[in-house]
Amino acid sequence: MSLFLVNRYLGEEDDGSASKESRSQALLAKLQQKAKEKQKQSVTEQRQHVPEEKSEWQDVTKKRKADKDHSQEHQHQKKRKSEQDSDGHDEAVEEKNKKKKKKKKDQSGGSVKGLADTGETGRDEQKDAGGEVEKAETENDTSKQTTGKTSAPTGFTVLGGFENKPIQKVHRVLPQWLAQPDVIHRDIKSNLVPVSDIPGLSAQLVKKIQSNGIQHLFPVQAEVIPAILESAQQGLLIGRGGYKPRDICVSAPTGSGKTLAFVIPVIQVLTERVVCEVRALAVLPTKELAQQVCKVFTSYTEGTSLKVVMLAGQKTFAAEQASLSEHRGGMRRSLADIVVATPGRLVDHINKNSGFCLEHLRFLIIDEADRMIDSMHQSWLSQVVKAVYRSGSGPEAISIFRRTEPAYVTAASLSPPQMPLQKLLFSATLTQNPEKLQQLGLHQPRLFSSIRSQSNTTPAAPTQKQDRFDFPQGLTEYYVPCTLSKKPLLILHFILRLKLSPILCFTNSRETAHRLYLLVQLFGGVQAAEFSSRLSPGERKKTLKEFEQGKIQLLISTDAAARGIDVNGVKCVVNYDAPQYIRTYIHRIGRTARAGKAGLAFTFLLGVQEKNFLQMVVEAGSPGIQKQIVKPENLKGMEARYEQTLQELANAIKDEKAK
Numbered sequence: 160m161s162l163f164l165v166n167r168y169l170g171e172e173d174d175g176s177a178s179k180e181s182r183s184q185a186l187l188a189k190l191q192q193k194a195k196e197k198q199k200q201s202v203t204e205q206r207q208h209v210p211e212e213k214s215e216w217q218d219v220t221k222k223r224k225a226d227k228d229h230s231q232e233h234q235h236q237k238k239r240k241s242e243q244d245s246d247g248h249d250e251a252v253e254e255k256n257k258k259k260k261k262k263k264k265d266q267s268g269g270s271v272k273g274l275a276d277t278g279e280t281g282r283d284e285q286k287d288a289g290g291e292v293e294k295a296e297t298e299n300d301t302s303k304q305t306t307g308k309t310s311a312p313t314g315f316t317v318l319g320g321f322e323n324k325p326i327q328k329v330h331r332v333l334p335q336w337l338a339q340p341d342v343i344h345r346d347i348k349s350n351l352v353p354v355s356d357i358p359g360l361s362a363q364l365v366k367k368i369q370s371n372g373i374q375h376l377f378p379v380q381a382e383v384i385p386a387i388l389e390s391a392q393q394g395l396l397i398g399r400g401g402y403k404p405r406d407i408c409v410s411a412p413t414g415s416g417k418t419l420a421f422v423i424p425v426i427q428v429l430t431e432r433v434v435c436e437v438r439a440l441a442v443l444p445t446k447e448l449a450q451q452v453c454k455v456f457t458s459y460t461e462g463t464s465l466k467v468v469m470l471a472g473q474k475t476f477a478a479e480q481a482s483l484s485e486h487r488g489g490m491r492r493s494l495a496d497i498v499v500a501t502p503g504r505l506v507d508h509i510n511k512n513s514g515f516c517l518e519h520l521r522f523l524i525i526d527e528a529d530r531m532i533d534s535m536h537q538s539w540l541s542q543v544v545k546a547v548y549r550s551g552s553g554p555e556a557i558s559i560f561r562r563t564e565p566a567y568v569t570a571a572s573l574s575p576p577q578m579p580l581q582k583l584l585f586s587a588t589l590t591q592n593p594e595k596l597q598q599l600g601l602h603q604p605r606l607f608s609s610i611r612s613q614s615n616t617t618p619a620a621p622t623q624k625q626d627r628f629d630f631p632q633g634l635t636e637y638y639v640p641c642t643l644s645k646k647p648l649l650i651l652h653f654i655l656r657l658k659l660s661p662i663l664c665f666t667n668s669r670e671t672a673h674r675l676y677l678l679v680q681l682f683g684g685v686q687a688a689e690f691s692s693r694l695s696p697g698e699r700k701k702t703l704k705e706f707e708q709g710k711i712q713l714l715i716s717t718d719a720a721a722r723g724i725d726v727n728g729v730k731c732v733v734n735y736d737a738p739q740y741i742r743t744y745i746h747r748i749g750r751t752a753r754a755g756k757a758g759l760a761f762t763f764l765l766g767v768q769e770k771n772f773l774q775m776v777v778e779a780g781s782p783g784i785q786k787q788i789v790k791p792e793n794l795k796g797m798e799a800r801y802e803q804t805l806q807e808l809a810n811a812i813k814d815e816k817a818k
């Protein structure tokens with residue numbers, strides 16, 4: 160029953176269902192409207208063409224229908240009344256109903272009589288004269304029944320009518336910080352900023368950056384580095400003006416240099432520390448990414464006293480424990496300033512390693528933030544926050560190091576000031592869904608984004624069903640229409656004929672990746688490797704290194720390598736299987752065209768996939784995906800060998816299974 164209808168924005172994932180509901184409502188209304196129109200039309204036609212006798216019958220039938228409606232309503236009222244009686248409802252309403260009932264009774268009395276007079280003959284006549292009318296009536300009745308079902312009273316007094324209004328689409332109204340971000344230039348090449356021009360950057364770090372071969376910073380770095388440095392202007396212990404600094408969210412395309420945007424300022428702030436404690440924690444979704452970020456931190460802390468430790472299960476738990484802290488003379492001593500971790504291993508250390516202390520944490524970096532929000536069910540964030548504010552509960556918590564979980568700001572809560580914990584979020588596909596972002600408990604967040612959102616008062620475009628993202632400038636997207644059986648031939652054609660290697664090729668499952676790998680191996684002439692959870696972490700690391708060194712022409716991977724992996728020199732990405740989600744697509748194709756370079760992305764599409772996939776890509780804000788047709792005659796030369804290879808593949812798979 161729709162006594163109270165609260166239209167609520169359900170986020171992009173739920174959007175579909177909400178619009179589905181309103182669509183079906185709209186469809187129903189449309190059908191009813193159509194039926195009414197048909198009814199009217201045929202009545203008019205009958206008036207014009209049917210002899211007077213028939214017209215009379217029509218009138219009688221119309222009357223009969225009206226009478227039927229009245230008597231239905233009458234029964235309905237009666238039922239409602241008895242329900243009200245038993246429920247002991249408001250007397251005033253009851254009185255009103257009685258009056259209504261009386262009035263209707265008067266009307267229906269006459270009608271019932273009229274109905275009895277019409278007889279069967281009339282009904283037959285009506286059928287002949289206006290089949291259309293009957294049909295329209297039936298449609299109308301059916302829809303009425305359906306409506307009745309959804310809004311049938313269940314013992315409540317229904318105020319107001321039953322008009323079947325379509326549910327209004329609820330437009331997204333973003334909070335100010337999401338709607339009006341600090342804009343980052345999209346074009347990397349024409350917006351480079353000399354390293355020495357970055358405000359607040361120490362001379363020592365400028366030198367370090369330059370010695371690492373970087374003379375200019377990318378737009379995201381030029382915007383975000385000064386912002387983070389500014390928030391720590393007063394040192395580690397308090398924010399600007401004694402207040403907690405604002406959390407920072409960054410949404411910038413793949414390969415735009417987000418890693419250095421947090422590595423550089425965090426290192427600069429931490430170099431001021433006196434005692435070694437864990438003050439920065441970077442959390443990443445996979446081992447490979449943790450390894451990659453750890454490598455960047457290590458290279459920029461070289462020559463300083465800062466220590467970086469990785470907790471990603473690469474080493475044994477005991478080895479990781481030993482690298483985090485040591486006990487001397489009954490005192491715990493931290494051996495890490497910066498920890499780079501995956502959520503699972505991090506939680507293990509919080510719970511099982513008494514030497515792992517997060518009470519001095521100043522920066523919590525959440526890279527691939529949208530993915531990390533999705534893994535929030537692991538409750539890693541709440542465990543980190545609990546570990547950070549652990550010291551605030553003890554009686555000794557009276558110094559500036561005192562930390563209590565942020566709550567209402569009162570004079571008492573601000574005195575003495577406490578060391579802030581600042582969250583730094585990074586992603587190429589950061590969600591704009593405030594409900595999702597809320598899970599992170601952000602403090603007065605500030606967003607840096609290369610996407611200019613619509614104003615917070617203007618509703619999103621009616622066609623916008625999902626978040627829009629920014630695509631790398633140097634990227635050219637293609638889709639290749641194909642059939643399932645031609646896909647392996649196409650990939651061989653890309654390498655052997657079009658010489659597009661090195662190619663990073665994505666499949667939707669590790670089984671497909673393995674089969675394709677075996678097939679390419681059996682076909683011969685291509686240096687191929689696979690990258691999936693079939694391989695051990697050590698093997699995966701080795702494979703990536705060889706791919707980067709150019710020893711592998713075709714790397715066939717699952718989505719294990721889709722996010723964040725930075726492999727230099729990938730010219731071309733091929734979606735052997737079309738990705739199901741736009742975020743997956745953006746991260747996959749973002750393995751090429753990095754750091755302002757050019758790159759190609761091809762997606763093999765089956766006929767049935769084309770429409771939906773192209774719509775998804777266009778709605779996400781793609782600058783344009785072009786059709787690339789590979790003519791069958793171009794594949795002809797390879798077909799015989801391919802057929803033979805397929806047979807060999809069947810045997811190879813049998814052998815594998817037997818083993």
Ligand SMILES: Nc1ncnc2c1ncn2[C@@H]1O[C@H](COP(=O)(O)OP(=O)(O)OP(=O)(O)O)[C@@H](O)[C@H]1O
Nearest residue numbers: 373375376377413414415416417418587723725754
């Ligand atoms: N200022 C710079 N000058 C030259 N190269 C840079 C600069 N900043 C970053 N790079 C290089 O650009 C590449 C991409 O950087 P990075 O991995 O940080 O991108 P990202 O934005 O994190 O991408 P993703 O969203 O895919 O994780 C890296 O190889 C990095 O070394």
